[in-house]
Amino acid sequence: MLSLILLASLAGSFGALIRAGVASNLNGRFPLGTFVINITGSFGIGLLSALYLGAVISEQWYFILGAGLLGGMTTFSTWALEGLSLFEDKERMRSISYLLGTLVLAYIAALVGHMIMRGLVSS
Numbered sequence: 140m141l142s143l144i145l146l147a148s149l150a151g152s153f154g155a156l157i158r159a160g161v162a163s164n165l166n167g168r169f170p171l172g173t174f175v176i177n178i179t180g181s182f183g184i185g186l187l188s189a190l191y192l193g194a195v196i197s198e199q200w201y202f203i204l205g206a207g208l209l210g211g212m213t214t215f216s217t218w219a220l221e222g223l224s225l226f227e228d229k230e231r232m233r234s235i236s237y238l239l240g241t242l243v244l245a246y247i248a249a250l251v252g253h254m255i256m257r258g259l260v261s262s
Contacts, residue, residue, distance in 0.1 A: 143199055147207035154211030162217075169233060170221040173214060174241055180213035181245035185252025193260030 162172030184205055191201040218241055225234035 143202065147203045150203050150207030151211030154208040154213075158212050158214060168230075170218075170225075170237060173217050173221055174237065177213050177215065177218055177241050178244050178248045180209045182248035182252040183209050183212075185249035185254075186256045188249075189253045189256030189260055193257065195260055 158173075158176050161176050162170075165172035165175060187196070187201055187205050187209070190196045191198065191205075196204075218238070222234050222238040225231075225237060
């Protein structure tokens with residue numbers, strides 16, 4: 140069990156490095172980096188869930204990659220803070236479009252990722 144937690148922690152560290160790299164290169168007036176990370180992370184968890192449910196990957200790998208890598212990579216706490224910052228800066232429409240756009244597209248990305256992988260696994 141301890142080795143599983145250590146592997147998930149290592150994967151989470153790698154995910155956090157990915158997030159930091161993308162955010163530092165894409166964030167500007169609109170937090171595009173966080174937006175992209177949350178959407179791609181949601182797509183990734185959709186893919187992983189289908190692999191796990193299709194018995195292609197083990198529960199351990201699902202935990203390492205899902206909770207570890209993708210958990211470390213995605214960041215809805217930063218999403219909330221960036222949305223609040225836009226709102227406080229009188230960027231009301233940007234704030235609303237960022238917050239709602241992330242929620243809607245993250246859901247769609249998870250759904251599409253899941254459907255794609257379920258289709259591949261069941262083939």
